[in-house]
Amino acid sequence: MNANGKATLTLQNGTAVDLPVYSGAHGPDVIDIRKLYGQTGMFTYDPGFMSTASCNSTITFIDGDKGELLYRGYPIEQLANNCDFLQVCYLLLYGELPNPEQRKDFVARVTNHTMVHEQMQFFLRGFRRDAHPMAVMTGLVGAMSAFYPDSMNLHDKEQREISAIRLIAKLPTLTAMAYKYTVGQPLIYPRNDLGYTANFMRMMFAVPAEEYKVNDVLVRALDRIFILHADHEQNASTSTVRLCASSGTNPFAAIAAGVACLWGPAHGGANEAALNMLYDIQKNGGVEKIGEFIAQVKDKNSNVRLMGFGHRVYKNYDPRAKLMRETCHEVLNELGLQGDPLFKLAMALEKIALEDDYFVSRKLYPNVDFYSGIVQKAIGIPVSLFTAIFALARTVGWIAQLNEMIADPEYKIGRPRQLYVGSQRRDVK
Numbered sequence: 001m002n003a004n005g006k007a008t009l010t011l012q013n014g015t016a017v018d019l020p021v022y023s024g025a026h027g028p029d030v031i032d033i034r035k036l037y038g039q040t041g042m043f044t045y046d047p048g049f050m051s052t053a054s055c056n057s058t059i060t061f062i063d064g065d066k067g068e069l070l071y072r073g074y075p076i077e078q079l080a081n082n083c084d085f086l087q088v089c090y091l092l093l094y095g096e097l098p099n100p101e102q103r104k105d106f107v108a109r110v111t112n113h114t115m116v117h118e119q120m121q122f123f124l125r126g127f128r129r130d131a132h133p134m135a136v137m138t139g140l141v142g143a144m145s146a147f148y149p150d151s152m153n154l155h156d157k158e159q160r161e162i163s164a165i166r167l168i169a170k171l172p173t174l175t176a177m178a179y180k181y182t183v184g185q186p187l188i189y190p191r192n193d194l195g196y197t198a199n200f201m202r203m204m205f206a207v208p209a210e211e212y213k214v215n216d217v218l219v220r221a222l223d224r225i226f227i228l229h230a231d232h233e234q235n236a237s238t239s240t241v242r243l244c245a246s247s248g249t250n251p252f253a254a255i256a257a258g259v260a261c262l263w264g265p266a267h268g269g270a271n272e273a274a275l276n277m278l279y280d281i282q283k284n285g286g287v288e289k290i291g292e293f294i295a296q297v298k299d300k301n302s303n304v305r306l307m308g309f310g311h312r313v314y315k316n317y318d319p320r321a322k323l324m325r326e327t328c329h330e331v332l333n334e335l336g337l338q339g340d341p342l343f344k345l346a347m348a349l350e351k352i353a354l355e356d357d358y359f360v361s362r363k364l365y366p367n368v369d370f371y372s373g374i375v376q377k378a379i380g381i382p383v384s385l386f387t388a389i390f391a392l393a394r395t396v397g398w399i400a401q402l403n404e405m406i407a408d409p410e411y412k413i414g415r416p417r418q419l420y421v422g423s424q425r426r427d428v429k
């Protein structure tokens, strides 16, 4: 990167340090502080990365004020309306949308890897049937490193490519396995004459006793959920994957770390939390009780948040939420669920929150998770599986980011520093 300016930092003792400034294609400029410690003996302090760019990246751009999300320069709205998930996977991984021949080849490569090692199901059986699917997914994805030792070397481009295809292809199979195991139904093997998302839905919902009919509207809705969740710049789980992989560990272990991070309710777990919140309000009186619930959310001592609202980066609106809202209508219409009480409750809650000064002044808007839970529930996906669906979709983003990091000549093991505020040196007596 070439500096196009400099910032001068003047310390209290009068020392002035020049720091290079770089501009990106979009977004704020960055001040390069890599040499700051060497020059001043000081670190910067930024817990939560509020003002820190941890890397440079060509994959995803978010303009939080405009409510814009671009994958490789393409607006998310155009991708959601014109592409399918595997085209988006190709775009994220290789930087361009595939031409027809590349698309065919990519689909064939992914499809060829949909089955998982048969031994994987014995590993699955070690879990309790009531284990949370994200606990199972963290285990299964991590266990892939025990099953595919031929694609473990992160520094070998070819092995990284095989592990990428394996992860994208097998995540739906593993997610469906985790689900079938919880409900005690026979595992359904993939069928490679179906598309990626239709195949996943069949593995989820088919039973050997009956033929499964693919519903194109629902397939398209789930495919859109996958597209909207495929990447989101340097969020917590992506940063986890980068940091984990920076040690040179294998790709499966790094992606398993991302799955574990995603599980948290402030991140991927929010869709589950949002739907559970709606259930709770419904149980306690429904629309009538929204006022009471909002009062609780506004009470600083209650620790209650309006789940599915707010975002670290989007401070205007979340463009994914707008698309998901549209999909929500389509799915509920298709299934004749327009009067669904949870959806009505969500609409009422959204309206009240958007008019309330607490939310307006803090720039809190619905995020993608506010609607994705309702869509998934309507499709038949159980609430506890929502975050696993998010993990399935985000896997490609994690891989693209990991590949980008490894290929970066400036890449180093991630090693943050700290401001130590503990005891002075003392002796054991």
Ligand code: CMC
Binding pocket: 232, 235, 265, 266, 267, 268, 270, 297, 304, 305, 306, 307, 308, 309, 310, 311, 312, 313, 362, 364, 367, 368, 369
């Ligand atoms: N409900 C009520 N108050 C909120 C909410 C919310 N959902 N989100 C933020 N606030 C308040 C917060 O209390 C604080 O108020 P004050 O300034 O008076 O102390 C202010 O808004 C700023 O909040 P913050 O926690 O400093 O903001 P953040 O950028 O650190 O948090 C967030 C972002 C997503 C963690 C947070 O908005 C949140 O917890 N939302 C609910 C969980 C959720 O829906 N997460 C999904 C994010 S989208 C999916 C993904 O990309 O993973």
